[in-house]
Amino acid sequence: MVVLKNGVPQPNEWVRLADDATPPDGAKVIVTFERWQAERESLRQRNSAIGVSLKSDQSPLLLADDLDRVSLVALEFPKFTDGRSFSYARVLRDRLGYRGEIRAVGQVLRDQYLFMLRVGIDTIEPPAEKRVEGYAEALTEFSVFYQPTNDHRETALRLRHGLNKSTASAAA
Amino acid sequence: MYRYDQFDATFVRERTEQFRGQVARRLAGELTEEEFRPLRLKNGLYLQLHAYMLRVAIPYGELSSTQMRKLAFIARRYDKGYGHFTTRQNIQYNWPRLDDVPDLLAHLAEVEMHAIQTSGNCIRNVTADHLAGVTPDEVDDPRVWGEIIRQWSTLHPEFSYLPRKFKIVVIGTETDRAAMRTHDIGLKIVRNDAGEMGFAFYTGGGQGRTPIIGPLVKAFVAKEDLLSYLDATLRVYNMHGRRDNIYKARIKILVQSLGAEEFGRQVEEEWLRIKDTVLKLPEAEVARIRSYFAPPTYENLPAYIPEFEAKKSADPDFGRWVRANTDVHKVDGYIAVSISLKPVGAAPGDMTADQMDVMADLSDAYSFGEIRVTHRQNLVLPNVRKQDLFDLWTRLKAVSLDEPNIGFVSDIIACPGLDYCNLANARSIPVAQRLSRRFSDAKRLSDIGELRLNISGCINACGHHHVGHIGILGVDKKGEEFYQVTLGGSSAEDISIGKILGPAFSYDQITDAIETVIDTYLDQRTGPSERFIDTYRRIGIEPFKEKVYGGSKERRPAAE
Amino acid sequence: MANDRPLNQMVTAQWLLGGESIYWVAGKGWSDSFAEATVYADQATADAALAEVQEFVKQRVIVGPYLIEVEVDSDGPKPTSARERIRAAHNATFDIDHGSWTARIAD
Numbered sequence: 001m002v003v004l005k006n007g008v009p010q011p012n013e014w015v016r017l018a019d020d021a022t023p024p025d026g027a028k029v030i031v032t033f034e035r036w037q038a039e040r041e042s043l044r045q046r047n048s049a050i051g052v053s054l055k056s057d058q059s060p061l062l063l064a065d066d067l068d069r070v071s072l073v074a075l076e077f078p079k080f081t082d083g084r085s086f087s088y089a090r091v092l093r094d095r096l097g098y099r100g101e102i103r104a105v106g107q108v109l110r111d112q113y114l115f116m117l118r119v120g121i122d123t124i125e126p127p128a129e130k131r132v133e134g135y136a137e138a139l140t141e142f143s144v145f146y147q148p149t150n151d152h153r154e155t156a157l158r159l160r161h162g163l164n165k166s167t168a169s170a171a172a
Numbered sequence: 173m174y175r176y177d178q179f180d181a182t183f184v185r186e187r188t189e190q191f192r193g194q195v196a197r198r199l200a201g202e203l204t205e206e207e208f209r210p211l212r213l214k215n216g217l218y219l220q221l222h223a224y225m226l227r228v229a230i231p232y233g234e235l236s237s238t239q240m241r242k243l244a245f246i247a248r249r250y251d252k253g254y255g256h257f258t259t260r261q262n263i264q265y266n267w268p269r270l271d272d273v274p275d276l277l278a279h280l281a282e283v284e285m286h287a288i289q290t291s292g293n294c295i296r297n298v299t300a301d302h303l304a305g306v307t308p309d310e311v312d313d314p315r316v317w318g319e320i321i322r323q324w325s326t327l328h329p330e331f332s333y334l335p336r337k338f339k340i341v342v343i344g345t346e347t348d349r350a351a352m353r354t355h356d357i358g359l360k361i362v363r364n365d366a367g368e369m370g371f372a373f374y375t376g377g378g379q380g381r382t383p384i385i386g387p388l389v390k391a392f393v394a395k396e397d398l399l400s401y402l403d404a405t406l407r408v409y410n411m412h413g414r415r416d417n418i419y420k421a422r423i424k425i426l427v428q429s430l431g432a433e434e435f436g437r438q439v440e441e442e443w444l445r446i447k448d449t450v451l452k453l454p455e456a457e458v459a460r461i462r463s464y465f466a467p468p469t470y471e472n473l474p475a476y477i478p479e480f481e482a483k484k485s486a487d488p489d490f491g492r493w494v495r496a497n498t499d500v501h502k503v504d505g506y507i508a509v510s511i512s513l514k515p516v517g518a519a520p521g522d523m524t525a526d527q528m529d530v531m532a533d534l535s536d537a538y539s540f541g542e543i544r545v546t547h548r549q550n551l552v553l554p555n556v557r558k559q560d561l562f563d564l565w566t567r568l569k570a571v572s573l574d575e576p577n578i579g580f581v582s583d584i585i586a587c588p589g590l591d592y593c594n595l596a597n598a599r600s601i602p603v604a605q606r607l608s609r610r611f612s613d614a615k616r617l618s619d620i621g622e623l624r625l626n627i628s629g630c631i632n633a634c635g636h637h638h639v640g641h642i643g644i645l646g647v648d649k650k651g652e653e654f655y656q657v658t659l660g661g662s663s664a665e666d667i668s669i670g671k672i673l674g675p676a677f678s679y680d681q682i683t684d685a686i687e688t689v690i691d692t693y694l695d696q697r698t699g700p701s702e703r704f705i706d707t708y709r710r711i712g713i714e715p716f717k718e719k720v721y722g723g724s725k726e727r728r729p730a731a732e
Numbered sequence: 733m734a735n736d737r738p739l740n741q742m743v744t745a746q747w748l749l750g751g752e753s754i755y756w757v758a759g760k761g762w763s764d765s766f767a768e769a770t771v772y773a774d775q776a777t778a779d780a781a782l783a784e785v786q787e788f789v790k791q792r793v794i795v796g797p798y799l800i801e802v803e804v805d806s807d808g809p810k811p812t813s814a815r816e817r818i819r820a821a822h823n824a825t826f827d828i829d830h831g832s833w834t835a836r837i838a839d
Contacts, residue, residue, distance in 0.1 A: 059411065081210060081293065083333025087410045090330055095445060111194065111211055118329035131202065141190045144183035146323045148450035149330070156179035156323070161456050198792075199748075205795050219795065221819050223751040269750050519826065590815060591824035598814070602826050651813030 003103070005123045007113075007136030012125070014051055014072060014103075030074050033058050036066070044069050053105065056084045060092045067098050075121070077106035086119050093120035093150045110134040114142065118149045173236055173542060174319045174464040176284045184281045187288055187327070191215050192274035199271070214294055214332065215277075216262075216287030220594050223267045227290035228280060230545050232300035232318035232342070233261030237532040237541040242283040244528035250276050255528070257513060257521040259585055259636055260339070261299050261545040262290055266592055288326055293334045295325035295406070301343045301350050302546040305465060306554045308502040311361040312369055314342035316462045317398065320453065324399050331406045335413035336421035338406070339378075350547055351663035353377045353386040354639060356423045357405065362392065370394045375405060376427030376435070379633035383669045384424040387432035389439070395458070397443075400451040404443035408435070468540040468555060473505020480558040490565055492614060493576035498561075507558050509539075511551040511568065512575040512583060516612040519601045520586040521549030530571045538564050547636075548585055550578065581623040581690065582608040585636050589629030589646060590653065596629035598646025598653035599679070603627055606683045611690075620690060623704045624662070639663035641705045642689060643670045644682065655682040659689065659716055660708045671713050674721050685720055692719040740804050741778040742769045743785055744819070745797035753819045754794065756785055762794065766820035771802060771809050 003012045016030045023029045023046065030051035036043060043050055044066075051072030052063060063070060073092060075085035085104065092098040104116050104124040113135050116124060126135055145153045154164040176184070194215075198208040212218075216227035228243070235243075243263060247255045250272050251265040258264055268276060280286055290297050298321045300314040301307070321340055325331070331338075341350050344361040352358035358374035371393045377386025393401045405423075414420045427435045484491040499508040511531065514520050523531075531551060535543045538560050539553035546552060556564060568574040577583045584607060587593065589600030604627055611617060626640030630647075637643030643658035654676035661670030677685045690704070696715055697707045708716075743756035754762040755769030758781065763769060772778035778799050788794040800816050802809040811817045818825060 080207070081333055082415060083293075083331075084411055084415075086330045086333060087407050090407070091411075094449075109207060112333070115327075115329035115332060134197075134202070141193070142183070142186050142327075144179045144186065146183075146326050147328055147330075156183070157454070157457050159179065160177065160460065161454060163454075201792055205789075219746060219751050221815070222753060222822055222824075271749050519824075590818055591826065596815075599818075599825060601824070605826060648814075651815070653814050 001125055001128070002132060003123050003125055004113075004132065004135050006117070007139045009132055010123070016053065016074075016105075028071070030072060033062060036063075040066070051101075051103075054085075054088065056082045060088050060096060060098075064096055067092075067096055067100070070100060072101040072103055073098065074103045074105050077104060077108050077112075080107040080109045080112060086115060089116070089119040089121050090150070110138045113138045118145070118147070118151050118153065120150050173234060174231075174315070174461065180323075181281075181284070183326070184284070184286050184288075187215075187286060188274065188277045188281050191277060195270060195274055210292055214289060214292035216290035217270075217273055218291060218594070220266070220592050221590075222592065224270055224273070225592065226265045226268050226273060226276065226287055227258070228263050228265070228285060228287050229290050229297040230261050230263060230285075231322045232298055232304065232315050233302050233545040233547075234304075234315060235543040235545065236283075237535045237543065239283045239285055240528050240532040240535070240543055242279060242285070244525040244532070246276055246279060247525040247528065253526075254522055254524045256519070256588060257523065257545050257549050257551070259547050259549060259587070259634060260290075260297065261302070261547055262297060263545075264588070266588075291337075293336050293338075294332045295328060295334075295338045295340065298322050298325065299339070299341045299350060299355075299547065301345065302544040302552050303349060303499055303508055303554065304344060304544075305467070306501050306503075306506075306508050307345060307347075308500060309346070310344040310502070311363055312344050313462075313465050314344045314359075314361060315465050316458070317342050317359070317361070317371075317395075319461050319464075320398065320458070321402070324402065328406075331410060334406070334410055335415045336418070336423075338409075338423065340402075346665060348663070348665040348667070351636065351639060351667075353667050354379050354383075354636070354663060355386065357402070358386050359398075364392045368394065371398055371401075373401065373405070375439075376424040376432065378422050378424040379636060379638050380422070381419050381631045381633075382422075382424065383633070383638040384428060385667050385669065386424070387427065389427070389432055389436040396453045396455070397447050399453055400447040400449070401439070401443050403451055404439045404446060407442055408438050412438075467503075468542075470503045470506060470555075471557070473503075473557065473559075475504040477505060477558040480561060483562045487562075489576075490562060492618065493565055493574060494561065496576040496580065496618070497578045501555070505558055507556055507561060509553045509556050509561070509564065510546070510578045511553065511573050512577050513550050514577060514583050514604075514608060515572060515575045516582065516608050517605050518608070520584050520604050523551075527571060527573065530567075530573070534564060534567060537567075548583060550583070576614060577617055579622045579624075580611075580617040581620055581625050581642075582611045582617060583625075584608060585624075585626040585640065587627070587629050587635035589627075589635075593629060595632055596646065597631075597648035598629050598655060600627045600629040600635055600644075600646060603644060603646075603655065603679070603682055607686060610683055610687060619700065620694065621700065621703055623690070625686070626661075636663060637661070638669050639667065640670060641703075641708070642686060644686070647676055649676070653679045655679070657682075657685060657689070657720075659713055660705065662705055666705075673713065674717055688720045689716055692716050739773075739775060739778075740802045740809065741772050741775075741799045742766075742802055742809070743772075743778070743781050743797055744769075744800050744816075745785065745788070745794040748792055748795045751795075752822060755820075756781060756797075762788075764822065766811070767808055769809070771804055 002009045028049040049071040053074035218225040250268045256264045300318045304314045339355045340357045341355045342359045360372040373390040374386035375389040497510045544552035584604040586600040586604040590596040624641040626636040627644040628635030628637040639661040645656045656676040657673040658670030758770040
């Protein structure tokens with residue numbers, strides 16, 4: 001399966017592990033939150049990177065005490081109309097200060113991709129039947145942004161008032 | 173009026189092209205109808221009974237004459253020569269083709285208009301008091317804040333896939349002309365004890381299947397914190413609002429299930445975390461937006477204009493129209509004029525392209541080129557000199573836009589109903605037409621006095637039936653149209669939810685039933701100054717029930 | 733579910749491009765005319781027709797096909813609901829001349 005980062009296809013280094021599967025040695029594995037809860041101590045002891053996947057009714061606050069050990073949080077979009085994970089990404093970044101990878105999995109549509117990057121999601125796993133190039137195209141559709149989030153895109157408001165970073169540093 | 177700068181103009185062009193691409197992908201088979209549907213809805217495009225319907229945003233109900241002319245152009249070119257103004261101050265076209273919509277939107281973008289977020293499970297186009305900026309006793313102009321909210325909510329990356337739709341309204345006075353507490357968030361601009369301006373948040377109101385009067389969740393949010401408090405509210409809703417049942421997915425259900433106090437506590441907790449971050453509104457941006465809403469250059473005029481007063485008594489028709497269709501203006505010598513879109517026998521809120529052009533011309537001639545749309549589906553020329561009023565009325569009369577019925581029983585709110593709408597159970601417009609013919613006599617109308625009659629074609633309540641003094645709700649009984657009557661609702665500052673009168677009436681019975689309700693009021697009122705709603709509140713529903721159902725639960729036979 | 737009374741049904745949908753309501757005429761194709769449509773007297777043939785027209789959904793010609801119930805008498809088929817009566821007429825039930833208003837302008 002392909003993973004997209006900034007619209008560019010990447011090899012997927014992570015293995016999503018079924019709850020009854022044994023973690024392969026040395027592999028980067030993503031476990032469900034239920035498994036993380038059940039095997040927390042042993043999983044923390046593993047030598048390789050661990051990711052945890054959250055269903056759309058599982059708030060990332062459940063992982064608040066474990067984020068130091070979690071290199072990837074996978075947020076599920078069971079239906080593209082279920083938008084809870086847009087807020088979960090912001091909770092992870094802004095409230096919990098998480099700096100690891102956030103990945104969107106499930107029914108992730110191209111028309112949502114730019115929103116996902118804006119709220120702090122790094123990578124997505126697009127559904128197999130979708131044209132991968134479309135996701136890169138979606139990132140070029142807008143050059144103006146109204147909402148300040150935690151990405152690098154400057155808002156119309158800051159640009160209007162010369163508060164953007166480039167202007168600010170040029171003036172300094 | 174607000175004017176787009178380079179950022180706004182670029183944005184709307186980009187959004188138009190994005191939608192053009194979405195339509196192309198739908199036609200090319202890259203998007204299924206299931207995937208396309210939410211995308212087209214977020215751009216105001218519905219598939220209705222006979223055709224597509226496009227809902228065009230009129231942010232906070234304000235239009236320029238140039239924009240009105242463009243709406244007329246679109247009505248002629250892409251529709252059948254008319255449009256329908258809605259209870260959310262927008263306009264709907266009933267007959268566009270899917271493959272024409274991208275070009276239609278490009279025409280709208282030329283005059284700084286769009287259809288963004290006029291539907292879908294996102295933050296809808298923001299509405300406001302239609303007398304914003306001209307009514308006396310306003311704490312501040314709601315349009316300024318409406319525009320700030322419009323920009324903040326437009327293609328919000330976090331809040332574009334909410335559990336359900338989300339409606340925000342702003343008013344600046346104690347008098348409520350915008351049904352403030354029937355919204356997901358009703359914002360009332362207020363002053364605190366220190367004299368600072370801010371917002372009271374009434375969160376979790378709504379109509380639909382479960383009508384709820386929005387509780388006060390926070391009495392004062394400082395103006396620089398408006399966006400952070402909105403953000404916090406929406407985040408709590410997006411994470412915790414129900415997604416398992418469409419009828420329980422609005423924020424009102426969340427607020428009710430947690431209790432307003434606990435809901436407010438959760439918002440507060442989130443808000444305290446973010447209030448001093450990037451969402452704090454810089455004064456410079458507020459000032460920039462405010463400058464667009466600076467008052468026009470009013471003349472120095474006396475409050476009392478003798479020739480105007482003389483005309484009112486000399487021409488009783490003019491006098492009646494002035495009494496019914498005008499509101500006090502904050503500037504001496506000026507007046508705010510309502511243009512009724514409810515002439516006898518018309519479809520409430522409908523307007524032909526020719527009439528739109530006339531309105532544009534009249535607004536240029538008499539009102540600084542500015543027009544407002546009201547949530548009661550009428551138009552307003554907000555800035556007319558009293559001395560011009562007779563000329564304006566004469567010109568309105570020539571095109572039959574002079575119906576003197578604002579606030580009266582024939583000033584009916586009606587949704588499109590089963591004549592157009594895919595969701596409707598029963599027709600609304602023909603019921604409104606029959607009622608307006610029944611109550612067409614001007615003297616009878618003014619004798620009955622203020623009476624708000626609202627009609628919805630289904631329980632979604634787009635026609636605001638719960639908050640009409642008299643509400644009519646269309647229901648389906650085995651494929652046939654029936655109408656349930658509610659009494660005692662109000663959407664004003666004395667807001668209340670109407671109570672069901674009794675068993676529903678057939679299409680042919682409903683006009684007589686309403687007339688009986690109104691005759692009962694006329695019999696029971698203490699005098700002409702006691703409004704229908706006052707009489708209802710004094711005597712309750714029983715006397716009405718007795719008259720309408722003849723003391724038993726049996727319906728009266730249908731009239732011939 | 734078993735049903736004792738005769739159930740007459742038609743297949744209806746909307747054109748994808750224009751959104752107009754259309755009716756399925758077996759062996760011929762889509763028609764704007766309700767009166768022309770094929771009436772299916774049993775559930776199995778109605779279901780088969782509905783399955784058959786899914787191809788038009790895939791080809792992006794129509795959207796949202798479904799079965800509607802109709803009554804058949806000597807004048808031909810009639811919709812059994814107000815909704816389908818209005819749909820079959822392809823227009824609102826009131827005069828789109830906006831009542832007295834446009835009439836007065838036209839004077």
